[in-house]
Amino acid sequence: MPTVHFTPQLRRFVDAPSVQTSAGHLRAALEDAFAGNPRLRGYVLDDQGHLRANVVVFVDGERSQDRQALVQALAPASQVHVLQALSGG
Amino acid sequence: MSDRAWAATRKGLFELRRVGALWRVERVSFLGEPVTMLLAPQADGRMLAALNLGHFGVKLHASDDAGVHWREVSVPTYPPQPDGATGPAWKLVQVWSLAMGAAGRVWAGTLPGGLFWSDDFGSQWSLCEALWQQPGRSEWFGGGYDVPGIHSLCPHAQRPGTLLLGISSGGAWETTDDGRSWQQRSRGMRATYMPPERAEDPDVQDPHLIVRCPSQPAVLWCQHHNGIWRSTDGGQQWVEVTTAPLSSFGFTVAVHPQDPDCAWFVPAQADEKRVPVGAALVVNRTRDGGRSFETLSSGLPQSHCYDLVYRHGLAVDADGRQLLMGSTTGSLWASSDGGEHWSTVAAHLPPVFALRFG
Numbered sequence: 243m244p245t246v247h248f249t250p251q252l253r254r255f256v257d258a259p260s261v262q263t264s265a266g267h268l269r270a271a272l273e274d275a276f277a278g279n280p281r282l283r284g285y286v287l288d289d290q291g292h293l294r295a296n297v298v299v300f301v302d303g304e305r306s307q308d309r310q311a312l313v314q315a316l317a318p319a320s321q322v323h324v325l326q327a328l329s330g331g
Numbered sequence: 332m333s334d335r336a337w338a339a340t341r342k343g344l345f346e347l348r349r350v351g352a353l354w355r356v357e358r359v360s361f362l363g364e365p366v367t368m369l370l371a372p373q374a375d376g377r378m379l380a381a382l383n384l385g386h387f388g389v390k391l392h393a394s395d396d397a398g399v400h401w402r403e404v405s406v407p408t409y410p411p412q413p414d415g416a417t418g419p420a421w422k423l424v425q426v427w428s429l430a431m432g433a434a435g436r437v438w439a440g441t442l443p444g445g446l447f448w449s450d451d452f453g454s455q456w457s458l459c460e461a462l463w464q465q466p467g468r469s470e471w472f473g474g475g476y477d478v479p480g481i482h483s484l485c486p487h488a489q490r491p492g493t494l495l496l497g498i499s500s501g502g503a504w505e506t507t508d509d510g511r512s513w514q515q516r517s518r519g520m521r522a523t524y525m526p527p528e529r530a531e532d533p534d535v536q537d538p539h540l541i542v543r544c545p546s547q548p549a550v551l552w553c554q555h556h557n558g559i560w561r562s563t564d565g566g567q568q569w570v571e572v573t574t575a576p577l578s579s580f581g582f583t584v585a586v587h588p589q590d591p592d593c594a595w596f597v598p599a600q601a602d603e604k605r606v607p608v609g610a611a612l613v614v615n616r617t618r619d620g621g622r623s624f625e626t627l628s629s630g631l632p633q634s635h636c637y638d639l640v641y642r643h644g645l646a647v648d649a650d651g652r653q654l655l656m657g658s659t660t661g662s663l664w665a666s667s668d669g670g671e672h673w674s675t676v677a678a679h680l681p682p683v684f685a686l687r688f689g
Contacts, residue, residue: 255387255403281403285387289409289422296386326386 244320246275248282251326256281268301269312271322286324298327333648333688336655337398338663339366342681344380346398347655354655354665354676360398368643370429370437371689372397377452379404379437381426389423393453407439407447407456418469419443419478430484433491440481440496444471448510459510467501467515470534474499474556482642485543485551487565495551495566497541502533503553505566519569523557539582540642542594550591554584559596561621572621577608582642587651592620595647595654595670597640605639612636614656614670630673631664638662643685657683
């Protein structure tokens with residue numbers, strides 16, 4: 243099953259344990275994570291359901307280029323990492 | 332005379348306590364996080380703090396015990412953006428102003444220009460659609476930020492449904508029916524950063540801050556990008572005040588709670604430099620409605636001072652005597668005599684975004 247991992251930086255603000263999901267694409271996997279943890283949504287997605295400007299998602303080691311629809315397909319063993327983007331110095 | 336005040340800063344919320352004549356830091360909440368605005372404790376101890384986390388967005392926290400314990404509450408959220416909608420993205424960038432209105436209603440002014448209200452102290456927020464859907468909103472633009480923002484919220488103590496607000500850069504607006512309809516209230520203001528034929532366009536004015544005299548709410552003062560303005564009729568007409576010494580440019584203004592003729596400004600060198608004139612920090616005070624000013628500097632740094640006081644960095648207590656002033660470079664000063672004399676409270680705080688007594 244795909245697994246979604248969240249940056250440990252989020253733990254300062256909200257619980258963000260890794261979540262196993264049967265989802266076939268990225269948005270559905272995130273929704274699975276939010277279903278048990280509604281407050282997490284606002285830390286990852288903005289008002290329009292897009293990835294926050296300074297949040298980045300890697301799927302199996304590749305940075306996801308789709309920041310709005312989030313329909314990237316996941317494989318059964320996909321590892322998804324939701325991280326904070328480095329900005330500034 | 333209040334013995335408690337709050338400094339919202341780039342690196343946390345600082346509770347300040349006065350013991351005798353001395354202010355000191357009592358408590359720090361949210362250390363390391365930008366706190367862009369606060370609503371000072373109400374009579375029952377409830378208060379709000381708005382955070383702007385660098386990566387994870389805007390958050391609101393509420394306290395029931397005047398800042399001892401906090402819990403995260405809902406944050407204003409913009410509705411789905413229609414396809415083809417022009418202007419800034421419908422995404423919350425910052426909570427820039429918070430005010431308590433009538434009947435327990437909390438108002439929140441935001442970047443990119445939306446006004447929200449909550450009737451349950453932050454559990455749920457509603458966008459004021461009537462203002463958001465104003466056709467003229469497409470003319471608003473950023474002033475200090477990339478997108479427009481509501482920085483001034485002026486409820487009317489004697490008229491519960493009335494609220495006047497200020498937008499950088501979208502002028503002044505007033506509702507008299509609790510937000511159901513809005514009227515422009517920028518007449519008399521002037522914008523020299525626009526083409527001459529649009530200098531008096533109400534939708535493009537950049538009032539840096541607007542404050543209302545609580546005891547005489549028809550009187551409003553405005554520190555505008557292009558000078559100082561005053562209204563004595565609730566914002567129907569603004570009259571420019573041209574007598575301020577040194578510079579009429581600045582960001583902040585405070586009005587005496589009981590004396591509508593008394594107001595304080597912090598002049599800065601316009602517009603490209605934005606530092607104290609001559610690198611000497613002063614406060615300009617009028618006590619006659621703007622006919623004349625005194626320049627007050629006792630206790631303030633008078634050489635190589637580059638502190639800038641932003642919109643919400645000057646606060647006056649309910650007694651009209653006690654003042655606090657905080658700067659972009661983390662200095663904090665207090666006065667107990669209406670600004671005649673100042674003393675340094677702290678010199679190494681994070682950049683100060685907002686000060687509030689209470």
